Amino acid sequence: MEFMDRCTFDSLDFQYILDKIDVKTPYGQIYKKKIRAFLPGEEELLREELNKIERLLSHIDDEFIGDINYIFHNIKDIKNSIERASEGISLTELELFEIKSFLFSLKGLERLLKERKIKDYNIRALEELEEMLDPENTGICTFYIYDGYSEELRRIRKDIRDAQAELQAEKRYLKEKIEDEVNVKLSSDGTITIPKYKVNLIKRIKANPNLVYRSENYLYVKYSLKKTESMIILENKLSILKKKEEREEEKVRRFLTNKVKDYSRDLWQNISGIGRLDLILAKAKLARDLKGVKPNIVSRHVLHIKRGRHPKIEEILNKKGLKFTPISVNLKEGVTVITGANMGGKTVSLKLIGLLVSMAQHGLFVPAEEMTLGLNSFIKSSMGDFQSIDRGLSTFGSEIVRIKEATDLCHKKGLILMDELAKGTNPREGYAISKALVEYFKDKNSITIMTTHYDNIVDKDVLHLQVAGLSNIDFNELEKRLMSTSERLDILNSLMNHELIEAKESSQVPQDAINIAKILGLKAEIIDLAQQYLR
Numbered sequence: 001m002e003f004m005d006r007c008t009f010d011s012l013d014f015q016y017i018l019d020k021i022d023v024k025t026p027y028g029q030i031y032k033k034k035i036r037a038f039l040p041g042e043e044e045l046l047r048e049e050l051n052k053i054e055r056l057l058s059h060i061d062d063e064f065i066g067d068i069n070y071i072f073h074n075i076k077d078i079k080n081s082i083e084r085a086s087e088g089i090s091l092t093e094l095e096l097f098e099i100k101s102f103l104f105s106l107k108g109l110e111r112l113l114k115e116r117k118i119k120d121y122n123i124r125a126l127e128e129l130e131e132m133l134d135p136e137n138t139g140i141c142t143f144y145i146y147d148g149y150s151e152e153l154r155r156i157r158k159d160i161r162d163a164q165a166e167l168q169a170e171k172r173y174l175k176e177k178i179e180d181e182v183n184v185k186l187s188s189d190g191t192i193t194i195p196k197y198k199v200n201l202i203k204r205i206k207a208n209p210n211l212v213y214r215s216e217n218y219l220y221v222k223y224s225l226k227k228t229e230s231m232i233i234l235e236n237k238l239s240i241l242k243k244k245e246e247r248e249e250e251k252v253r254r255f256l257t258n259k260v261k262d263y264s265r266d267l268w269q270n271i272s273g274i275g276r277l278d279l280i281l282a283k284a285k286l287a288r289d290l291k292g293v294k295p296n297i298v299s300r301h302v303l304h305i306k307r308g309r310h311p312k313i314e315e316i317l318n319k320k321g322l323k324f325t326p327i328s329v330n331l332k333e334g335v336t337v338i339t340g341a342n343m344g345g346k347t348v349s350l351k352l353i354g355l356l357v358s359m360a361q362h363g364l365f366v367p368a369e370e371m372t373l374g375l376n377s378f379i380k381s382s383m384g385d386f387q388s389i390d391r392g393l394s395t396f397g398s399e400i401v402r403i404k405e406a407t408d409l410c411h412k413k414g415l416i417l418m419d420e421l422a423k424g425t426n427p428r429e430g431y432a433i434s435k436a437l438v439e440y441f442k443d444k445n446s447i448t449i450m451t452t453h454y455d456n457i458v459d460k461d462v463l464h465l466q467v468a469g470l471s472n473i474d475f476n477e478l479e480k481r482l483m484s485t486s487e488r489l490d491i492l493n494s495l496m497n498h499e500l501i502e503a504k505e506s507s508q509v510p511q512d513a514i515n516i517a518k519i520l521g522l523k524a525e526i527i528d529l530a531q532q533y534l535r
Contacts, residue, residue, distance in 0.1 A: 003037040004358065007402070008381040008417075012354040016312045017364070020289070021282045024072035027271050028278025035279075037361040040375045040413055043297050049280075049363040050294050052120050056284040059116050065285075067112055072278060074141075075105050082267050085260040090253045097143035099260060099267075100133040104141050106270055120280075121273040129263045132256060149252040156248060160241045167234040174225055178210050190225035283364055292365030301374040301413045303331040303357065303447055308368035310352040326368070327352055327500055329465070331449065333413075335442040337458045338451045338500065340467025346451035347383060349467070349500060350417045353449060354379055357415055376447070378414040380406045403437065410444040418450045430454065438462055458503075465500040 009015070023032050038046035081095040091099075107125040131137070135148045147154040175186050182204050186192050192211070194202055196219060205211050205223055214222045227235070260267070286292070290311050307326035314324035327349050329336075338346050356366045360373050382402035406416045421434040434450070435457040441448040442462055458464040 002378070003039070003361070003376075004379050008354070008379055011381050011383040012351055012358055012379075013310075013312045014355065014358055017286075017355070017359060020286050020311075021279070022285065023278045023282045024069060025075045025274055025278045026077035027075070027275030028072075028282065031275040031279040032282070035362055037358070038363060038375060039361075040377055043299060043375060046297050046361070046363060046375070050297070050365070052280050053284045053287055053363070053365060054294055055120065056118070056280055057287060059118065060281075060284055060288055064112075064116065068109070068281065071105050071108050071112065075102060075274065078102050078267070079271065082260065082264050085257045086264050088261070089257070090250065091257045091260065093143055093145065093253070096133060096253065096256055096260075100130070100143050101141050102267075103130040103133065109274070121277045123270055123273040123277065124266075126263055126266055126270075129259060129266075132259050145249045145252050149255070150248055153245065153248040153252065156241055156245050160238060160245065163234055163238050163241060167231060167238070170228065170231050170234065171225065174210055174228065174231075178208060178225070182208055182211075186225070191222060192224070193220050193222045195220055287365035290365070290367040292367050293370060295360040295366055295371040295373050297360075298372055298374050301333055301376075301445070301447065302372065303329065303353070303374070303415070304370070304372040305329050305353065305356060305366075305368050306370035308352050308356050308366065308371070310348060310355055311367050313348060313351070314367075325499055329353060329500060331447050331463070333445055333447055334462070335438050335448045335450065336463040336465060337438060338449065338465045338467065339453070339458075339503070340451075345467055347419050350381070350383060350419050350449060350451060354381055354415065354417050374413070376415045377412050378409055379417070380409060380414065381417040381419075382406070383417065383419040406446075406448075407440065410441055410446040410448065412445060414446045416441070416446050416448040418448070421450055421452050421454075427454075431457065464503040466503045468499045468501050 004012075004014070018032075018035075021032055021035075023029055038049070076098050078095070078098050081091055081099060084095070085091055103126055106123065107127075107130065110123055110125045113119075113121070113123060133143065134140075135146055145153070147157055171190060175190060179185055182201070184192060184194075184201065184205075191214065192205070194205065196202070196216075202221060206213075210226050210228075211223045212226045214224050216222060306328050308328065309324050309326055317324050325345070327345075329349075331353075338349055340346050356368060356371060357373060357376065358379060359366050360371060361375060380402070382399055403418065403421075406418070410416060418437075421430070421437060431454045434452055434454050438450065438457050438459075441450075
């Protein structure tokens with residue numbers, strides 16, 4: 001059973017959180033893609049994950065982040081090269097260069113972690129393999145098959161250099177001789193281009209036995225040096241030596257490949273350590289940026305959030321100059337019903353609760369002052385417009401499908417979030433369905449939270465929370481204030497109190513809707529009629 005289906009994932013904005021986990025290495029990306037929720041029975045594993053984040057948080061400062069990001073930036077993906085080496089396939093010079101670069105990064109990373117006394121990741125330098133790839137101890141992050149790998153390679157390369165020098169000397173001598181004979185300068189590549197109108201010069205060149213015709217166009221004729229017998233012998237010698245050099249270099253690459261194979265287990269271990277470190281560090285930076293706290297993981301199936309915030313909604317409000325009202329809840333198995341005006345933030349409360357639970361169970365700190373959580377085996381939500389065109393379902397039909405899925409799961413320890421129950425049908429039947437669902441879920445093992453605009457669906461066995469909304473606002477004063485501005489909606493949003501307050505005596509939904517409609521300019525005649533019908 002999956003922890004969250006796609007609808008729940010989207011409705012809680014969990015992708016927003018995943019996008020904030022900023023890993024830097026290809027190995028961190030692998031671990032991020034594998035991120036999953038910790039489920040009941042894995043409490044100790046989750047606590048250790050959270051403790052690792054807490055330990056890294058104490059090291060996060062500009063200097064540490066700068067140093068480790070520099071190292072991470074230089075780490076390339078060498079997994080394929082290690083696999084090829086393990087299969088006995090000789091590595092290319094580029095692959096050996098990337099492994100050498102990885103080993104240099106490994107040494108720098110081990111030194112940085114030792115300085116900071118960070119011990120959770122089992123990252124250690126492989127000095128012997130590094131020496132193999134840097135036999136002359138240059139300390140430079142480049143790779144070359146050095147002469148020091150083989151005496152035979154050293155001898156062959158000396159012979160190549162000698163033959164090249166002799167060939168160059170022969171070409172230089174022949175070039176100078178021709179220039180004296182025809183009284184013209186040859187280019188550095190031993191060619192000469194003559195305009196066709198210089199007929200006498202062309203005749204002299206044609207007569208010279210050391211120059212040969214190459215090409216021409218309608219303006220110019222091109223000639224070049226004619227190779228002497230000794231030059232041909234030297235070129236043949238160089239060709240043979242180059243092939244010997246290639247064979248000897250292949251022996252060296254095969255030798256180094258076998259060394260990489262011998263260290264493959266250590267390389268994989270370090271790759272794993274780097275990936276885990278990268279992911280935990282990204283989680284720690286997210287915790288810092290969100291001003292998050294470590295959730296307290298308990299064995300009891302409960303949920304306590306003190307002054308929690310939904311980071312995406314908070315970011316949107318901050319851009320508008322508005323503040324997010326933190327929300328607190330203390331929930332247990334059974335049903336909790338949230339009521340309040342449509343602008344009061346009931347849906348935001350559901351999103352916040354679901355997102356923070358999901359964050360905690362994915363091993364993340366949460367944006368709140370406190371959080372205590374017993375692990376859930378799933379989160380199931382029914383929020384938004386779920387009209388399914390491809391399945392021919394209306395909004396109400398799709399909502400019922402989601403609710404049916406929740407009823408199949410509610411005997412397990414999970415979290416069920418249902419927003420504005422039965423809003424897609426007529427109010428009379430919607431009320432009946434809502435009240436029946438409250439009755440059904442109240443003695444199940446899941447923590448179920450429902451929002452509703454229906455009155456009187458809550459009985460004494462059900463926790464009833466009301467959005468504070470505009471309950472403490474003097475509407476007459478507010479109306480006077482809003483008369484002089486066109487920004488009524490923004491001001492109203494800024495005054496809306498989204499806190500959840502336990503309703504101990506009354507199960508009536510607060511009647512903020514008429515006041516809000518009045519403030520936003522609905523005609524007085526309509527407001528009066530609505531108040532009459534309400535009475």
